[in-house]
Amino acid sequence: MGVILTTILSLLISSTMVHAAGEKKIRIGLSMDTLKEERWQRDRDLFVKRAEELGAEVLVQASNGNDSLQVSQAENLLTQNVDVLVVVPHNGVAAASIVEAAHKVGKKVIAYDRLIQNSDLDLYVTFDPVEVGRLQGMYALQKAKKGNFLLIGGAPTDFNALLVRKGQMEALKPALDRGEIKIALDTWARDWQPSEALKHTENALSKFSNNIQAIVASNDGTAGGAISALKQQKLAEKVLVTGQDADLAACQRIVEGTQSMTVYKPIKTLAYRAAEVAISLAKGEPLPKTGQSLNNGKKDVPSILIKPLPVDKANIDKTIIADGFHKKEAVYKNVK
Ligand code: BGC
Secondary structure (H helix, E strand, O other): OOOHHHHHHHHHHHHHHHHHHHOOOEEEEEOOOOOOOOHHHHHHHHHHHHHHHOEEEOOOOOOOOOOHHHHHHHHHHOOOOOOEEEEEEEOOOOHHHHHHHHOOOOOOEEEEEEOOOOOOOOEEEEEEEHHHHHHHHHHHHHHHOOEEEEEEEOOOHHHHHHHHHHHHHHHHHHHOOOEEEEEEEEOOOHOOHHHHHHHHHHHHHHHOOOOOEEEEEEOOHHHHHHHHHHOOOOOOOOOEEEEEEEEEOHHHHHHOOOEEEEEEEOOHHHHHHHHHHHHHHHHOOOOOOOOOEOOOOOEEEEEEEEEEEEEEOOOOOHHHOOOOOOOHHHHHHOOO
16 A cells, blocks of 8 residues: 555656646746836836746846846846846946846847847837837927927936937927927936936026926926926926826826826836747747837847827826726825
């Protein structure tokens, strides 16, 4: 009896081992710049959820804006034998060495949301950043029409900030050429800091004696900073302000009337697509045929560019709220 039991047991154990070995769990390394802003926590959660649903595990690291830490964290993920690296770079230039390190050990790298420059990057998955800027510029022009515009870009170390600005300028150029609008200030917010946007807006308001008609802020964090400066001058609700991300605070400002619009990027679409494609690359499947690419200074990187959506007071209910991105009670919390 004892012998039979032992045999059955050992058969069971070895069949489990074969099963486990036959279906080796895919391991994805997710290297993030920061988890401090609202959107990135959502990105992480949805990415991990989708990867786990598909049977993979995800090791996450965040470097809080520290370039050398992000590089060493990514190297550490490689030593933990991840099958593929997904990177949200703090600094698009510094992160090139992550691509090099991964390729040395035969692993592919996907840039998530932000492009990695001057490298042999395998794939870029993002909401189209040029389109984000275009939507902001077009909205500002449609509503403010003429006058002095402030441009508050994002972090100069984030290539997205430059692509967003490219889109803004494409939209604004015809009105600039016709002399209908003037760029009163063209500036950047280090690390996308709201405090930088606040400072730039204060300075511009004082320099132009409050004669500013629109603030093209590149994301909701910087829009928040600009709006604080407008409030000090009792100008909130009077000056057009753009944004990006549909942060809860921004959506509240939109229904309250202090922020004019945001560019809504339903994160689930991006996070799920990135997790799915990461698993496919980890399995050694060929790159998806995207038909799109963005040049990173070294090559045209195959890219998946997802379309973002402009949202203001008029369509917030049927977009952000209808999707469950934020709850209606939360968005309208301060509005009677
Ligand atoms: C992202 C934005 C975000 C910003 C600051 C950009 O690269 O595309 O969605 O607001 O970084 O984190």
